[in-house]
Amino acid sequence: MTGPGTPLTAPLDRAEKVLRAACGDRLRTRFPLAPLTTFRIGGPAALFLEPDSDADLAACHQAVADGDVPYAVLGKGSNVLVSDEGFRGLVIRLGRAFRWAARDGERLTAGGAMPLPALSGVALAHDLGGLEFGVAIPASVGGAVRMNAGAHASSVSEVVERVELYRLAVGEAESVPVERVGYRYRGSDLPEDGVVTAASFRLARADRAEIRARMDEARDWRRRTQPLAEANCGSVFKNPPGDHAARLIESLGAKGMAVGGASVSTKHANFIVAAPGARAADVVRLIREVQELVADRVGVRLDPEVHLVGNFDLTPLSAGPGDGGP
DSSP states (O other): OTTTTOOHHHHHHHHHHHHHHHGGGGGGEEEOGGGSSOOOOOOOOEEEEOOOSHHHHHHHHHHHTTTTTOOOEESTTEEEEEEEEEEEEEEEEEEEGGOEEEEEETTEEEETTSSSHHHHHHHTTTTEOGGGGGGGGGHHHHHHHHHHHTTTTEEEGGTTEEEEEEETTTTTEEEGGGGGGGGGBBOOOOTTTTTEEEEEOHHHHHHHHHHHHHHHHHHHHHHSSOTSSSSSSOOOOOOOTTTTTTHHHTTTOOOOEETTTEEEEESOOOOOOOOTTOHHHHHHHHHHHHHHHHHHHHHOOOBBEEEEEOOOOOGGGGGOOSSSSO
């Protein structure tokens, strides 16, 4: 329950009662979110639940249906920054019941909580090619499908066949063929209230040794080029058309640029790393300063790829024309 001095507002109190009745002690309050993100910073969620069934998702719908309770969905937390004060609403992270995979010929279907690297391993075990790039992306299937995650000139949109959603606003399941997903670079038109509960992928038979070699190459590239030993959220900015955010940032000598405990990685210029004691506010201010530096010196406005959870000053992070901001 909430601690002394932190009473829930009336809508949150009502949502807590709905979820407590349906899910019992599995509903957590004032739940720390920092350990659930790769940045390892940020405050707690007022309410936190790991749904393990459609009934749990229906309870989440009942809790937020009136629109007075904000909600956010977490996957593996690799593309997320939680505000220092946390999130005064309901945070949903799909539970173990949504972590599964099944094969039907050259099709793989997986639950939204299945880690994408693990699904790449399942594909390898069945001699199916097309998901090798996923081994280098620390995301859940749900998060990867929603944001059209990609690496090594490949992306999820190239192999997704169908997406299964649970619509929190209306309390209904929906099956969306890839033609209606509206994929674009690092984004999609999936509805904001849609929790990705599963997705199917159309792959192709391939030689296992060749699949393994491509996966090993992706892993080695990640080890060589990314600051894996430091807390970070992955790529911070989307690549602008015809260029790379990392190249632009590095060309301006911004590697090592710091605000508080956050700094631009000296290993990869499109990564921000957080030292122990860093605050989310440090990261947001550094994102703003890098944006302004590149805009002033090169005339390019970099759009953030990281998704913000909680209260932030979004004005400096607003995206320019194109895909839109986080």
